[in-house]
Amino acid sequence: MAISDADLVIAWKQVLEMCRVRDGEQIAILTSDDSNPQIVRTCRIAIAQLGGILTMINLPPINGEKALSRDKSGYVGKTPLAFNTAALAGLMAADMIIDTMQLLFSKEQEDILKTGTRILLAVEPPEVMMRMLPTAEGKTRVLNAEKVMSAARVMTVTSDAGTDFTCGLGQYPVLTQYGLADEPGRWDHWPSCFVARWPDEGSSNGTIVIDAGDILLPFKMYAREKVILTIKDGIVTDIDGGFTAEYMLRFMESFNDPDAFAMAHVGWGLEPRAHWTTLGLYDREAGLSMDSRSFAGNFLFSTGPNTEAGGDRDTPCHLDIPLRGCSLSLDGEPMTVNGKVVRADQQ
Ligand SMILES: [Fe+2]
Numbered sequence: 001m002a003i004s005d006a007d008l009v010i011a012w013k014q015v016l017e018m019c020r021v022r023d024g025e026q027i028a029i030l031t032s033d034d035s036n037p038q039i040v041r042t043c044r045i046a047i048a049q050l051g052g053i054l055t056m057i058n059l060p061p062i063n064g065e066k067a068l069s070r071d072k073s074g075y076v077g078k079t080p081l082a083f084n085t086a087a088l089a090g091l092m093a094a095d096m097i098i099d100t101m102q103l104l105f106s107k108e109q110e111d112i113l114k115t116g117t118r119i120l121l122a123v124e125p126p127e128v129m130m131r132m133l134p135t136a137e138g139k140t141r142v143l144n145a146e147k148v149m150s151a152a153r154v155m156t157v158t159s160d161a162g163t164d165f166t167c168g169l170g171q172y173p174v175l176t177q178y179g180l181a182d183e184p185g186r187w188d189h190w191p192s193c194f195v196a197r198w199p200d201e202g203s204s205n206g207t208i209v210i211d212a213g214d215i216l217l218p219f220k221m222y223a224r225e226k227v228i229l230t231i232k233d234g235i236v237t238d239i240d241g242g243f244t245a246e247y248m249l250r251f252m253e254s255f256n257d258p259d260a261f262a263m264a265h266v267g268w269g270l271e272p273r274a275h276w277t278t279l280g281l282y283d284r285e286a287g288l289s290m291d292s293r294s295f296a297g298n299f300l301f302s303t304g305p306n307t308e309a310g311g312d313r314d315t316p317c318h319l320d321i322p323l324r325g326c327s328l329s330l331d332g333e334p335m336t337v338n339g340k341v342v343r344a345d346q347q
């Protein structure tokens with residue numbers, strides 16, 4: 001169902017207030033040709049009502065001929081900001097940016113955040129944003145998970161499907177996503193609710209089995225049958241199975257970049273309002289499918305870049321793969337068992 005402008009303005013006001021937008025703050029909305037016009041126009045109104053001083057920065061898209069689809073997550077290479085020093089200076093001067101273009105995975109995003117500017121990404125369909133309006137409870141769940149993740153040094157993941165994976169933790173910071181950019185220098189994405197971390201370089205080892213029905217992003221498809229990944233010292237060295245495995249392998253190979261096979265963030269979903277089933281209801285280019293990344297109890301692992309964690313592996317090939325039915329432990333303490341969050345303070 002469509003969302004009315006009035007409802008989205010009210011939601012924006014609530015989210016921006018939770019992001020601590022104050023009267024007189026410099027707020028920039030970053031747009032490109034594929035920004036959702038309803039998200040942009042309703043956000044403008046909410047910023048005005050809160051007394052924010054608004055700047056619109058519109059950048060023409062680049063890399064359309066290199067990207068393999070219109071999907072914002074299908075090609076995470078350079079953004080238009082990489083070559084636009086005027087826009088970069090403007091965005092760095094803002095207190096907060098509403099990003100409807102998608103700067104994620106760019107060096108420029110990290111540079112902007114270092115100046116204390118906070119960034120809220122808003123690129124999902126409005127009805128998904130409304131269904132998963134960020135809440136204080138969601139934030140608490142994510143911060144409780146962060147506490148355990150920060151102290152942990154080893155993650156282990158097993159499943160009945162055959163996953164038996166381990167990695168070291170500590171080299172990179174914990175990534176928290178609860179849908180609010182409410183601290184200086186914080187990036188977040190409305191809607192999202194999960195915790196993740198990049199494994200220590202070279203420490204990931206074992207087998208990850210994608211079972212039939214598990215989700216592969218950015219393809220936005222459910223696996224048709226098992227895919228068996230072998231991981232050695234931080235690199236996916238083998239992808240075995242049927243059609244789904246071959247599709248995944250050929251996609252990754254098409255980037256001609258060995259960094260595409262590196263392990264990236266690992267973590268688990270914490271959002272009961274997100275659903276494994278939702279992906280089946282949407283056209284592929286309608287959104288990023290944050291439901292798939294956030295549904296409670298998933299084991300979300302990924303491959304490719306680590307720039308978001310402060311590393312220098314800047315490959316444009318990034319896969320996010322949420323698995324069901326996994327048991328994830330940190331230093332031997334269970335966080336999920338058979339795909340269910342087990343700690344009361346994360347439920
Ligand atoms: Fe990711």
